[in-house]
Amino acid sequence: MKKTFYVSTPIYYPSGKLHIGHTYTSTLADVMARYKKENFYDVFFLTGSDEHGQKIEQKAKEQNKSPKEYVDEIVLTFKDLWEKLDIKYDRFIRTTDEDHIKAVQKIFSFLLEKDLIFLSDYKGKYCISCEEFLTFEQMDKDFVHNVCKNTAIDFQEETYMLRVSKFQKYLQDLFKTDFLEPESRKNEMLNSFINTGLEDLSVTRVSFKWGIPVLENDKHIIYVWIDALSNYITALGYGSDNTSLLEKFWAKDSEILQIVGKEITRFHSIYWPIILNSLNLKTPDKLLSHGWIISGGNKMSKSLGNVIDPIELLKKYSSDAVRFYIINNLPTDKDGEWTEELFIESFNINLANNIGNLLSRVSNMIIKYFDGLLPKKEVAKNNYLVKIGEETIVNYKKFMDKYDMSSAIKEVLKLSQECNKFIEDTKPWALEKENKLDELNEVLTILQKNIIIISYLLKPILTKSFSSMIEQMGLKHQEINFDSIEKNNFNYKKIIDKLVLFERIKN
Numbered sequence: 001m002k003k004t005f006y007v008s009t010p011i012y013y014p015s016g017k018l019h020i021g022h023t024y025t026s027t028l029a030d031v032m033a034r035y036k037k038e039n040f041y042d043v044f045f046l047t048g049s050d051e052h053g054q055k056i057e058q059k060a061k062e063q064n065k066s067p068k069e070y071v072d073e074i075v076l077t078f079k080d081l082w083e084k085l086d087i088k089y090d091r092f093i094r095t096t097d098e099d100h101i102k103a104v105q106k107i108f109s110f111l112l113e114k115d116l117i118f119l120s121d122y123k124g125k126y127c128i129s130c131e132e133f134l135t136f137e138q139m140d141k142d143f144v145h146n147v148c149k150n151t152a153i154d155f156q157e158e159t160y161m162l163r164v165s166k167f168q169k170y171l172q173d174l175f176k177t178d179f180l181e182p183e184s185r186k187n188e189m190l191n192s193f194i195n196t197g198l199e200d201l202s203v204t205r206v207s208f209k210w211g212i213p214v215l216e217n218d219k220h221i222i223y224v225w226i227d228a229l230s231n232y233i234t235a236l237g238y239g240s241d242n243t244s245l246l247e248k249f250w251a252k253d254s255e256i257l258q259i260v261g262k263e264i265t266r267f268h269s270i271y272w273p274i275i276l277n278s279l280n281l282k283t284p285d286k287l288l289s290h291g292w293i294i295s296g297g298n299k300m301s302k303s304l305g306n307v308i309d310p311i312e313l314l315k316k317y318s319s320d321a322v323r324f325y326i327i328n329n330l331p332t333d334k335d336g337e338w339t340e341e342l343f344i345e346s347f348n349i350n351l352a353n354n355i356g357n358l359l360s361r362v363s364n365m366i367i368k369y370f371d372g373l374l375p376k377k378e379v380a381k382n383n384y385l386v387k388i389g390e391e392t393i394v395n396y397k398k399f400m401d402k403y404d405m406s407s408a409i410k411e412v413l414k415l416s417q418e419c420n421k422f423i424e425d426t427k428p429w430a431l432e433k434e435n436k437l438d439e440l441n442e443v444l445t446i447l448q449k450n451i452i453i454i455s456y457l458l459k460p461i462l463t464k465s466f467s468s469m470i471e472q473m474g475l476k477h478q479e480i481n482f483d484s485i486e487k488n489n490f491n492y493k494k495i496i497d498k499l500v501l502f503e504r505i506k507n
């Protein structure tokens with residue numbers, strides 16, 4: 001039976017257009033989904049939109065629209081962005097989808113019946129912008145939220161609460177595993193929320209209407225987080241008549257990766273495992289909580305207004321260039337900067353100078369010296385570059401399997417540098433002058449083989465350029481995968497065109 005892999009992004013709020021921060025998370029997920037497919041996994045990739053809540057209700061009102069009219073328009077811009085960026089998801093879930101609404105009501109009723117949810121009067125500080133109750137650690141002395149810089153409001157009303165406190169031991173045990181990454185985030189959760197004693201969580205509201213009603217008490221709306229978190233299983237059919245996807249992808253032996261930004265780690269590492277545990281479902285294998293893209297020292301966010309619009313960026317640059325910068329330049333365990341200067345610099349150094357240059361030099365030499373087709377040649381197994389090529393595949397896989405995409409790509413870039421150095425060392429032009437054609441053929445065959453490896457390892461990232469890259473090496477419509485790449489007995493065709501890939505960006 002095929003192995004299965006399930007990957008999700010957060011479902012984003014349609015309270016405005018998406019920015020480069022959202023693009024970051026979705027690209028990470030898309031690259032992982034594509035990598036797993038190359039490894040013969042059956043993959044399910046989920047993304048979507050989180051459409052309920054007070055903030056959306058307010059935004060719609062400002063524009064004189066019904067909430068549904070308002071979100072319908074914004075969701076189209078989400079889908080348009082994913083298409084332009086070549087993000088290939090299997091389902092785009094909307095929390096206004098009929099099947100999701102029904103399933104969330106079932107989940108709520110089930111938890112209520114098990115007395116894991118109870119009615120209470122709650123008093124606390126609430127951030128409308130983040131739809132989150134805040135602890136004192138999350139605010140300054142004037143109650144300004146340290147993430148979005150909005151002032152939290154006093155909040156008191158009748159609300160249903162989730163009995164989070166009952167799961168103290170369960171969470172302490174869960175946090176002994178490596179389910180949450182990176183380690184620093186794990187410590188933060190332990191120190192700020194778990195070890196200080198878990199507090200019950202308010203999960204309904206009576207102050208607004210735009211949301212899923214509690215069946216048992218329809219003056220209450222199910223508050224965004226139970227609604228939103230449940231999307232990861234309702235999208236697979238939880239609570240519906242057809243649970244085949246759930247049985248396949250949320251199964252014990254299915255690999256489940258959830259990728260989120262660090263500010264919502266609390267919801268995904270504390271409340272979500274509690275809900276899953278209550279429903280008798282497994283905890284995801286990995287919660288990858290990545291850092292922020294910052295701008296001017298603060299998190300880039302809609303509410304701070306310091307955002308970069310990816311659609312504008314994609315008018316100027318290719319989706320491959322944007323995807324490359326995200327994976328190569330923004331390691332998930334740190335915060336990262338996005339500036340156009342850094343983006344152009346990285347493109348020119350890595351894609352134009354290193355890889356693009358290598359591709360064009362080698363294909364030009366194959367055309368010039370062998371009329372576009374190298375005679376079949378067994379290359380020496382102990383050649384150092386052949387060995388580095390093979391090691392690169394192993395190292396790349398090792399990092400990718402740990403979801404460390406940025407380190408994986410560095411391995412590929414190193415191989416490309418080695419290839420460029422190999423050209424300088426072996427001087428193919430001199431071999432041709434001295435008429436050492438057999439040696440020349442061997443040098444070019446080794447380079448060609450390694451360029452195929454480089455191109456293939458970049459395939460999950462450079463989705464649009466990949467076929468041109470291998471075409472430039474004489475491969476067209478060939479099945480390349482991790483098995484065939486090691487054997488490398490491809491059927492090469494004559495290279496005719498001199499393609500220019502990754503042309504330098506002038507700044």
Ligand code: ME8
Nearest residue numbers: 010011012013021022025050228229261292293300
């Ligand atoms: O939180 N840097 O939606 P949201 C990196 N609906 N990533 C960023 C980012 C930045 N500056 N800004 C946004 C929500 N992101 C909820 C989620 S899930 C059940 C519900 C990314 O529209 C990152 O993944 O505010 C972050 O967690 C997410 O967008 C927040 O998107």
